Amino acid sequence: MKLVKQLHKWVSLLVGLQFMLWLISGVYFNFMDHHKAAGSTYLADASEPATFTALAPLPFMQGVEEVRLVQLLDKPYYLLVKQRPLYAYWLGQYELVDALTGKPSQIDSAMAEQLARASYTGPGLLFEVTLQQPPIADLPKERNAVWRVAFDDDIQTAVYVRQQSGEIAGHVDTHRRWRDVFFTLHFMDYASEGSFNNVQIMIMAVLSLWLAVTGIIWIIALVKDGQYRPALSQTQHGLQLLNVQGVPAGCLNLDGNASLYDGLAKAGQLLPSSCGGGGTCGLCKVQSPDAPAFTSADAEVLSEQELAQGWRLACQHQVKDFSGVSLPAQCQKVERHELQLTSARFVTGNIKELTFRTLAGMPLAYQAGAYMRFDIPAGHQPSVLPEPVGQSVEDNSKPFERRACQRNYSLAVPEGERELVFNIRLHCAPSQHLPPGMGSNYLCHLQPGDTVTAFGPFSEFKMIEGSQKPVVLLGAGSGMAPLRAILLALLQQQDAQRAVHFFYGARCEDDLLYYEEMMRLSALHSRLSYYPVLSQPSGQWTGATGYVQDTLMLNQELLGELTELEYYLCGPVEMMQQTIAMLKAAGVADEAIRFDSFGQFPSSGTDKHEVKR
Amino acid sequence: MLSATAIVLIVILALLLSWLFYLRRRPQGATSVMAKARKYHKWLMGIIGIQFLIWSISGAYMVLVDIDFIHGDHLAKPADAKLNMADVQVDITHILAHYPKAENITLSLLGSLPVWRLQLDGEKLMVDATNGAAMPPLSESQAIRLAKDLYSGSSQVVSSQLLIDHAPPELSPRHLPVWRIEFAGMVSPTLYITQQHGELVTRRHDFWRVFDLMWKLHIMDYDDGADIDNWLLRILAIVGVLAALSGLILTILRFAQPTSSKGGAHEAG
Numbered sequence: 001m002k003l004v005k006q007l008h009k010w011v012s013l014l015v016g017l018q019f020m021l022w023l024i025s026g027v028y029f030n031f032m033d034h035h036k037a038a039g040s041t042y043l044a045d046a047s048e049p050a051t052f053t054a055l056a057p058l059p060f061m062q063g064v065e066e067v068r069l070v071q072l073l074d075k076p077y078y079l080l081v082k083q084r085p086l087y088a089y090w091l092g093q094y095e096l097v098d099a100l101t102g103k104p105s106q107i108d109s110a111m112a113e114q115l116a117r118a119s120y121t122g123p124g125l126l127f128e129v130t131l132q133q134p135p136i137a138d139l140p141k142e143r144n145a146v147w148r149v150a151f152d153d154d155i156q157t158a159v160y161v162r163q164q165s166g167e168i169a170g171h172v173d174t175h176r177r178w179r180d181v182f183f184t185l186h187f188m189d190y191a192s193e194g195s196f197n198n199v200q201i202m203i204m205a206v207l208s209l210w211l212a213v214t215g216i217i218w219i220i221a222l223v224k225d226g227q228y229r230p231a232l233s234q235t236q237h238g239l240q241l242l243n244v245q246g247v248p249a250g251c252l253n254l255d256g257n258a259s260l261y262d263g264l265a266k267a268g269q270l271l272p273s274s275c276g277g278g279g280t281c282g283l284c285k286v287q288s289p290d291a292p293a294f295t296s297a298d299a300e301v302l303s304e305q306e307l308a309q310g311w312r313l314a315c316q317h318q319v320k321d322f323s324g325v326s327l328p329a330q331c332q333k334v335e336r337h338e339l340q341l342t343s344a345r346f347v348t349g350n351i352k353e354l355t356f357r358t359l360a361g362m363p364l365a366y367q368a369g370a371y372m373r374f375d376i377p378a379g380h381q382p383s384v385l386p387e388p389v390g391q392s393v394e395d396n397s398k399p400f401e402r403r404a405c406q407r408n409y410s411l412a413v414p415e416g417e418r419e420l421v422f423n424i425r426l427h428c429a430p431s432q433h434l435p436p437g438m439g440s441n442y443l444c445h446l447q448p449g450d451t452v453t454a455f456g457p458f459s460e461f462k463m464i465e466g467s468q469k470p471v472v473l474l475g476a477g478s479g480m481a482p483l484r485a486i487l488l489a490l491l492q493q494q495d496a497q498r499a500v501h502f503f504y505g506a507r508c509e510d511d512l513l514y515y516e517e518m519m520r521l522s523a524l525h526s527r528l529s530y531y532p533v534l535s536q537p538s539g540q541w542t543g544a545t546g547y548v549q550d551t552l553m554l555n556q557e558l559l560g561e562l563t564e565l566e567y568y569l570c571g572p573v574e575m576m577q578q579t580i581a582m583l584k585a586a587g588v589a590d591e592a593i594r595f596d597s598f599g600q601f602p603s604s605g606t607d608k609h610e611v612k613r
Numbered sequence: 614m615l616s617a618t619a620i621v622l623i624v625i626l627a628l629l630l631s632w633l634f635y636l637r638r639r640p641q642g643a644t645s646v647m648a649k650a651r652k653y654h655k656w657l658m659g660i661i662g663i664q665f666l667i668w669s670i671s672g673a674y675m676v677l678v679d680i681d682f683i684h685g686d687h688l689a690k691p692a693d694a695k696l697n698m699a700d701v702q703v704d705i706t707h708i709l710a711h712y713p714k715a716e717n718i719t720l721s722l723l724g725s726l727p728v729w730r731l732q733l734d735g736e737k738l739m740v741d742a743t744n745g746a747a748m749p750p751l752s753e754s755q756a757i758r759l760a761k762d763l764y765s766g767s768s769q770v771v772s773s774q775l776l777i778d779h780a781p782p783e784l785s786p787r788h789l790p791v792w793r794i795e796f797a798g799m800v801s802p803t804l805y806i807t808q809q810h811g812e813l814v815t816r817r818h819d820f821w822r823v824f825d826l827m828w829k830l831h832i833m834d835y836d837d838g839a840d841i842d843n844w845l846l847r848i849l850a851i852v853g854v855l856a857a858l859s860g861l862i863l864t865i866l867r868f869a870q871p872t873s874s875k876g877g878a879h880e881a882g
Contacts, residue, residue, distance in 0.1 A: 009864065009867060012860060012861070012863075012864040013864050013868055016857075016860070016861045016864050016865075017626075017861070019857050019860075019861070020854070020857055020858065020861055022668075022672075023850060023853050023854045023857050024854060026850050026853075027847075027850045027851060027854060030846055030847045030850055031847065049716035049717055049732075050716075051713060051714055051715065051716060052709060053709055053713065054709075055705055055706060055709065057704050057705065057706060058698075058701070058704055058705055058720070060698060061696075061698060062695070062698070063695050064695060064696050065692070065693060065694065065695055065696065065721065065722070066696070066719055066720065066721035066722075067696070067719060067720040067721070068718070068719045068720075069705065069717075069718040069719070083693070084692065084693070086686055099705075181618050185618070187676075195680065196675065196676050196680070197676060197677075197678075197679050197680055198676075201676045202676055202677055205669070205672055205673040205676045205677065206673060206677075208669045208672070208673070209669045209670065209673045211669070212662075212665045212666040212668075212669035212670075213666065213669075215658060215662055215665065215666075216662055216663070216666050219658060219659055219662050222655065222659070223659075227655070228655075228656075228659055261648065262648065262652070265648065273647070273648065274867070275647070275651070275867060277647075277648045277651040277652065278651055278863075315648075
């Protein structure tokens with residue numbers, strides 16, 4: 001079966017175009033006007049057979065097979081057939097004798113013209129008369145010399161008169177020439193032999209026979225595999241999405257009769273595929289705890305072990321055959337979403353909180369700490385100015401050119417929320433001659449209702465699986481976002497008694513992101529300890545001051561044994577570098593430290609491009 | 614005109630390729646188009662695929678077997694015997710005098726006998742050119758003898774039949790009445806000779822009969838093989854274009870697939 005499919009694919013490459021030409025020309029033959037296509041538009045009716053009296057006796061002749069009494073232009077002639085062809089257009093040998101005088105006669109150009117006029121009913125004037133020897137472009141089958149009598153009518157009619165016999169070989173006009181073009185294409189008669197027994201068409205015909213036979217075999221296999229179940233009605237079917245670990249990660253409501261591949265694609269979860277659902281590339285495989293019986297296509301591309309583990313090709317099964325599926329890890333990266341901005345507000349002077357929802361209206365599956373990649377289209381826009389809290393600033397800066405790019409931003413909420421929240425740090429132009437941050441300016445310029453394309457979410461920065469160790473979250477600036485998601489996810493685990501320590505650094509009170517929320521949460525959850533740290537506090541500040549990583553080290557006794565904790569870091573590179581160095585010095589294992597960098601770690605200094613946030 | 618068509622085809626091909634190029638830049642776009650094409654191809658071909666098989670089989674037969682062989686040109690010896698004017702005792706003036714209303718007058722051979730063949734009030738008539746006598750229609754034995762003379766093979770006559778009112782599909786009724794002389798052989802070679810004029814009007818063998826069947830199947834005319842514009846064929850041909858086009862798109866996309874297009878890796882930890 002695999003061979004059949006391969007053959008079908010390769011043969012289709014070889015004959016695909018000719019196949020289309022056959023069909024298109026076939027459709028043309030079907031719909032053409034046969035009278036016109038035969039060149040008969042201006043063809044006069046054949047004259048009534050004439051009767052004659054008083055003719056000259058037959059001349060003496062030799063080597064003649066047949067004598068015909070014919071009428072040309074109302075005059076009788078003896079047509080002496082010296083070599084009678086099987087078909088009129090094949091080469092024959094004829095002589096004409098004037099039957100009134102008994103003298104040999106010839107079709108000269110003047111007579112050819114008169115014969116042509118007699119068979120022509122169109123409005124055209126005579127244009128030219130030429131003698132042509134075969135091959136004749138207009139008459140590929142003709143093997144006799146002919147007079148070409150051309151008229152200048154609307155369809156460029158040419159009347160062909162056989163030079164020896166004076167017979168009309170045919171009328172050829174635009175209609176007939178078009179038909180002949182399609183005949184040439186249909187018969188692949190590129191050598192104009194007027195035949196369909198040429199080598200090229202024989203090769204193509206044999207190949208297409210292969211194409212058809214393999215296609216039919218394929219159809220039969222599809223029928224056997226139950227792939228021809230018409231989906232006449234839509235039935236909603238809830239499909240549980242499982243993450244790589246088999247943990248439920250969202251639910252999709254899909255049409256139960258669609259193929260799983262189509263259903264997921266419609267829901268924005270496009271599985272990889274290079275065959276587009278033919279069951280041949282094997283890329284759209286998914287795993288399911290309750291996989292249906294495998295089809296022959298499954299068996300061709302998946303190993304026995306994979307089949308036993310519940311791997312199936314999504315294109316080969318219907319949605320309703322599954323209650324839950326686990327998508328391969330790599331395909332979660334290609335998920336594409338149209339997000340619509342629902343609200344936007346500056347939460348500090350230069351960090352804007354953007355809240356989106358998916359246009360598809362379904363929650364996304366990801367793990368807390370994940371980020372999404374935003375498509376930033378090329379464009380032209382004014383810079384967005386930071387907004388000192390409580391007062392708006394007139395936007396009077398010069399517009400700048402924005403080039404297309406992509407930017408990553410972490411989700412500030414855990415999975416399961418309808419709303420997708422991001423904290424975008426606005427990067428202003430460092431000087432008048434340099435453009436501001438492309439991604440942040442674009443996103444901060446969006447108004448509620450605007451849509452943007454984003455890929456992901458990508459769950460790379462995430463909590464250690466199965467651990468119950470107390471957690472230290474440490475971050476600064478817009479590094480808040482993934483930490484907040486993790487924090488909220490941890491607090492959602494109601495029964496857990498896991499301690500959570502959140503160290504968050506900012507410059508001054510106004511830069512403390514989500515300060516009220518954090519205070520409220522720490523009041524609500526005794527296991528949450530929140531440590532806001534300011535580097536340039538005002539006089540009223542009574543909390544910790546300095547750098548956030550120093551505050552962590554100063555509070556060691558509150559945390560307990562440092563090696564018994566796990567650490568999640570997100571913020572400026574220097575902050576993370578120093579924290580990691582300090583923790584390692586205290587004997588903390590590498591595996592217990594996870595960080596989300598938005599610069600090129602460990603290079604110093606923030607990059608001019610915002611890699612993340 | 615062919616070059617104009619070639620230009621149009623090249624333009625179409627160029628459009629198709631640029632579309633492809635556009636899709637390549639959006640790999641997911643290509644995949645979803647391919648999935649659609651796949652679905653249309655599967656369903657349309659599931660419905661009319663059998664006709665494609667019929668088209669392919671009949672088309673292959675017609676192009677693989679030489680048309681001149683099909684036409685049975687080899688079944689009869691070439692009729693190239695020449696008239697001997699010494700034998701022609703009856704001149705055209707005699708014919709015109711006796712049959713003033715004669716039309717389509719020819720002088721040719723029946724076997725080795727020169728004869729005048731003509732039409733009189735729509736009826737065929739043959740006059741012996743050696744003595745001017747009107748000849749009676751061919752008897753069965755005359756027809757068989759003539760057929761044997763014409764036949765290029767050496768096998769025996771297995772049947773002879775005079776067709777008067779009803780012509781089989783392989784014979785045009787305008788030739789009636791006709792002697793049907795069939796010879797022994799794998800392919801049932803058959804000669805049709807007109808009763809009045811003794812002319813070989815057509816010949817058939819099984820390869821031609823199969824060809825006629827294939828032609829009917831090819832143009833989906835299950836009636837008499839004369840219309841190539843029946844509606845069944847029209848609908849099938851148009852649906853066929855869509856079915857094949859979806860397949861062609863599938864082929865192009867399948868072979869022009871970008872090598873790798875799976876999301877980007879996250880560049881930071």
